[in-house]
Amino acid sequence: MAELMDEYGRPQTPGASGKQGGVTRRKFLSYGIGGIGTAIAAALLYPIVGYAASPAFSTGKEQWIAVGNVTDFSPNQPQKVEFSYKKLDGWMTVEQKSTCWVVAKDSANFDVFNPKCTHLGCAYHWDQNETKFLCPCHGGVYDITGKVLAGPPPRSLDKVPFKLEGDKLLVKGA
Amino acid sequence: MSVYDWLDKRLDLRPGLAKMLDHPVPTWVNWLYCFGGITFFFFVLQAITGIFLMLYYVPSPDHAYESVQYITNTVHFGKIIRGMHHWTATLIVVTVVIHMLRVFWHGAYKAPRELNWVAGVCLFLLTMGFGFTGYLLPWDQKAYWATAVGTNIAGSVPVVGSFLLKLARGGTDLGAVTLVRFFDVHVALLPLFMVIFLAGHFFMIRRQGISRPY
Numbered sequence: 001m002a003e004l005m006d007e008y009g010r011p012q013t014p015g016a017s018g019k020q021g022g023v024t025r026r027k028f029l030s031y032g033i034g035g036i037g038t039a040i041a042a043a044l045l046y047p048i049v050g051y052a053a054s055p056a057f058s059t060g061k062e063q064w065i066a067v068g069n070v071t072d073f074s075p076n077q078p079q080k081v082e083f084s085y086k087k088l089d090g091w092m093t094v095e096q097k098s099t100c101w102v103v104a105k106d107s108a109n110f111d112v113f114n115p116k117c118t119h120l121g122c123a124y125h126w127d128q129n130e131t132k133f134l135c136p137c138h139g140g141v142y143d144i145t146g147k148v149l150a151g152p153p154p155r156s157l158d159k160v161p162f163k164l165e166g167d168k169l170l171v172k173g174a
Numbered sequence: 175m176s177v178y179d180w181l182d183k184r185l186d187l188r189p190g191l192a193k194m195l196d197h198p199v200p201t202w203v204n205w206l207y208c209f210g211g212i213t214f215f216f217f218v219l220q221a222i223t224g225i226f227l228m229l230y231y232v233p234s235p236d237h238a239y240e241s242v243q244y245i246t247n248t249v250h251f252g253k254i255i256r257g258m259h260h261w262t263a264t265l266i267v268v269t270v271v272i273h274m275l276r277v278f279w280h281g282a283y284k285a286p287r288e289l290n291w292v293a294g295v296c297l298f299l300l301t302m303g304f305g306f307t308g309y310l311l312p313w314d315q316k317a318y319w320a321t322a323v324g325t326n327i328a329g330s331v332p333v334v335g336s337f338l339l340k341l342a343r344g345g346t347d348l349g350a351v352t353l354v355r356f357f358d359v360h361v362a363l364l365p366l367f368m369v370i371f372l373a374g375h376f377f378m379i380r381r382q383g384i385s386r387p388y
């Protein structure tokens with residue numbers, strides 16, 4: 001019998017390519033092994049990918065933290081409030097320290113700002129003489145409503161969601 | 175043209191693959207001869223699931239227990255990944271013993287395969303080592319006391335006992351140092367030796383072929 005060759009003239013195992021037509025025993029077995037192998041790989045890969053990506057799917061638990069009484073804030077006197085709350089970090093419960101700026105428009109209307117400058121995240125402060133929020137890093141300036149007046153910040157100060165419960169002012173912690 | 179054909183054209187894979195895949199299997203081989211392979215499959219499974227357990231596990235007395243609980247109760251599929259590692263650890267001992275009994279029953283340890291029996295005994299001890307060191311890692315009551323007992327047994331060896339006990343525990347008491355060294359042995363030292371001995375085992379099987387029974 002003439003030896004079977006592939007297109008480079010290398011000897012080929014008979015039946016390896018199934019060239020004789022139909023499904024050879026060799027082909028059947030390689031499909032079988034390939035199929036079972038793929039099934040095992042998929043059965044492993046599916047849970048493993050979900051497991052590794054697990055933290056990316058979880059959304060932090062919503063928390064409302066009391067930061068003060070409405071009467072603590074006098075109108076148009078921005079006040080920096082420091083507070084802390086318990087937060088889940090993986091398997092640990094950690095004490096998370098946080099800050100926000102509270103601006104009372106009147107005794108019922110408030111603005112609560114994220115304490116980071118919207119430019120590159122520095123801490124800004126309220127200047128009582130100029131009645132503006134000033135950022136020391138690159139000269140960002142905001143008015144009392146958080147609107148940018150000067151400097152590089154690309155948008156108004158970010159607002160922190162809050163709600164009133166009776167006399168208490170609560171802000172949302174992430 | 176399949177991906178395989180494309181690669182084969184450039185890299186000439188066929189002869190190498192054929193040597194592996196067309197290797198004749200002796201006619202007397204039966205299902206009992208599969209247990210070495212099954213054990214190897216389990217070992218690969220342990221390596222994979224183990225690598226992923228390390229994604230969340232922390233080998234410190236402060237965090238070991240909580241991080242394992244976190245894997246089990248919070249992480250998606252954590253129960254499955256941990257469960258696979260847990261049950262395969264048990265099954266691997268069963269299959270390794272069946273494999274060893276088969277080799278013994280068939281007299282496959284006789285010349286010229288004595289060295290492969292010795293390599294096999296090393297593999298068996300490595301498997302036991304994985305089981306012993308892995309048992310401590312969840313850092314729960316069962317883990318702690320099993321290791322207390324296990325290391326005390328080492329301590330009961332005449333003359334060198336107290337040294338062995340301190341070596342295993344990293345001190346006289348079972349604590350933080352014990353946990354970290356068990357972890358290191360479990361995930362670094364034993365896997366390294368396992369791979370070396372498996373390579374030797376498989377090389378010898380290939381060179382010597384599967385023995386004829388008796």
Ligand code: HEM
Nearest residue numbers: 207210211213214274277282290291294295297298384385
């Ligand atoms: C991690 C553990 C081990 C793995 C993955 C493993 C794997 C294998 C595999 C795949 C074979 C081919 C034949 C068969 O499966 O029966 C084999 C053969 C062999 N194994 Fe193991 N083995 C392990 C442990 C052991 C142990 C504990 C012993 C004995 C103390 C042993 C002694 C042998 C011998 C002597 C052969 C040659 C058998 C023959 O030629 O018929 N192995 N091993």
Ligand code: FES
Nearest residue numbers: 117119120135140
């Ligand atoms: S960070 Fe505030 S101006 Fe650049």
